[in-house]
Amino acid sequence: MCLSTTSRDASSAEPESFFRNTSRRWICNEDARFQEHYVKFNITELQHKAVETVNRPYCSQIIKMAEGGFNKVFLLTMDDGSEVVARIPTPIAGPRGLTTASEVATMRFLRETLHIPVPRVLTYSPTSDNPIARIEKKIFNFKFPAYGSLYHGHDIPKESRVDFEVDGGDFCIGPICKRQFWHGERADMELDRGPWTSPADCVSAPARRELACTSTFGKPRPRRAFLLPTEENIDPREHISLLSQYLQVAPFPVPAQQEMATPILRHPDLSFPNILLTPGTNKIEGILDWQDASILPLFMQAGYPAFCEHNYSQVQSLKEPNLPDNYGELNDVDRMKTDIKLQLEKANLYYYAATGLGMIQYLISHAGYPWDADLINFRAGLVGLTKIWDGLISDPCPISFSPDDDKAILNDATEWRECEEILLNIQENIGVDREGGTHPDDFEHVYEMAQRLRLQIYANAEEKLRKLFWKSWIFKDDAEPSRKEEDIIKVVNAEMLR
Incomplete structure (x- = not known):
């Protein structure tokens, strides 16, 4: 959807449609979703900044090209036909200032130091005042000195950064700007956001964050998991107990091999919409949307890229995917798509089964989920770790579950996965995303x-x-x-x- 204004000075015609989300509607909680995606800015100042940056007399038109969950993208056309793309983050994109500063530094580092095809950043303001395999290999080969997010040195105080020398600019590693560390009450809390030099801190920091948040703000509430709700409230102390158990085991799954702890930068969402190709070819012109990119240990970053579609629930169960029941009724095109999807799901499953990273990454991610009374998978992840503990570590496991608890917890997890598959089918059939x-x-x-x-x-x-x-x-x-x-x-x- 494109919305535009063509005046040289848009101060008298700042359309509300530029500020609110116009490409999406929600069948539930719509007012809240609109508020999350609403961002008001001075259109005239944006035009003036674009004109100043590219040294043109004036901007003849500004168009809202696209918008997603975390950004709005505008195309500004100058009087001579030259074009500038501007991107403005929404309120839920992450910490104000740090989000933009980190993304710009990441893009400049990739473009100027590693010569990765990403768009050239003309200017920015951090405040409100296959080909893919070769590219990933090049990024993975760069060894960073710490974990966190990438910034220009002048954007981060000296005491909060780790500097490193590199051709192409003044870069440093500073506090992680992933949204989970700044969402809601967390933005005002004193939390350990790095930068870190120990992989064990990367594994434990999300759990320590949620332990502090749940202890301070958690209130009893019923579980709302699809088809597995509870009438009675669940006490947040159950979440606190699981987080405490996780923190007892968190240091141990860090691989002994030093190379597995190498600080690695990776694109947070390497899906097809973020990969620009030259029309009619497979040549990559650019890779977009580096917002939320972080530097973390290799064992936390490794895995299939997002464009290799797969069903995450199968990684939990190691259940081999199969063709759908209606496969014989599909036309040739849909059958080919289904075949490709099946092969990708199998490859992803075999990868996690062979490396053993699936269980570790799964547990780390659930330890970082906010309190919502749905503890089924977090609890199952801890049980799963105790099952494979002896094959990973010689020290005795510091946590344990009774055989009866083991069975009940894993049965709950199986039931949860079955309900999740039903929910995914519902979403696909009625045509909505997870938020409706x-x-x-x-x-x-x-x-x-x-x-x-x-x-x-x-x-x-x-x-x-x-x-x-x-x-x-x-x-x-x-x-x-x-x-x-x-x-x-x-x-x-x-x-x-x-």
Whole structure:
């Protein structure tokens, strides 16, 4: 969707549509999502900055080209037809200032030092005042002195950075700017955000962050996992206990091989939309969206890139993927796509099974999840680690679970994966992402499909579980008013008569 203004001075016509999200609608919690993606800025000043940067008389047009979860992208056309692309982060992109400063430093480092094809940064303000394999190999071969995020030295205080000498600019490693370390209350908390020189600190920092946050702000709440909700509240002390257990084992899974702890920079989302090709060829012109890129140990960064689609739930279970039941009914094009997807899923599964990194990365990621009362997978990850402990480490495991707990926890995890697969199918069938987002043109149809499906699930559930499932429907407003069960039944009956 492109929105534009063509005046030399847009001060009298700053369209609200530039500031709000116009490429997405949400079937639940829409007001909150719009607020997260709303960013107001001075369009005239943006035009003036672009004109000054490229030394042109004036900007004749500004167009909103695209927007995603964390940025809005604008195309500014000068009077002589030359073009400048400007990108403005949304409020949920990460820590103000650090997010932009780190991304710019990362792009300049890649372009000027490693000669990786990324767009040239003309100017920036950190404040509000195959070919891919060769590229990744080149980046992986550069040895950084610490873990964290990459910056220009002048953007970070000396006491908060690790300097290093390199051709092409003044770079340093400073505090990690990954969003998880700055989201919500965390932005105002005194947390260890690095830079770190020990891989053990990288493994434990996310858990220590969530331990501090849950201890301070965590409140009892029911679990809202799809098809696995609870009526009773779950105490955040359960999360605190699991985090404490994790911190007991966190130093041990760090591989003994020094090369596995090498500080590595990696693109955070190497998916097809972020890879620009020369039209009609496989030549890579540029790689976009380095926001949130971090330098972490190789054993935390290694894995298949995002463009190699795969089903993450299979990494947990090591269950080999299969062709879908309707494979024989697919046309030639869809069959080819399905074959490719299956091969990628198998390759990804074999990679994690062979390296053993899947379990470690899985556990580290769950230790960094915020308190939401859904502890099934975190608990299962800890059980899984105790199962493979003797094959990794000679020291006795400092945590343990009884055989009965083992069985119950792993059964819960299996049930969770089955429900997750159902949810993924629902998302695909009705056309929404995890937050209930869809294209504005499809909103009415998708919203109606979601409501109808919710009613069907309610009607088909066991009677004692109906009310619970209705309340825990994942695509509903958090502030949805409660409804009497007889009112729901009336709606269900009316729907069945349609």
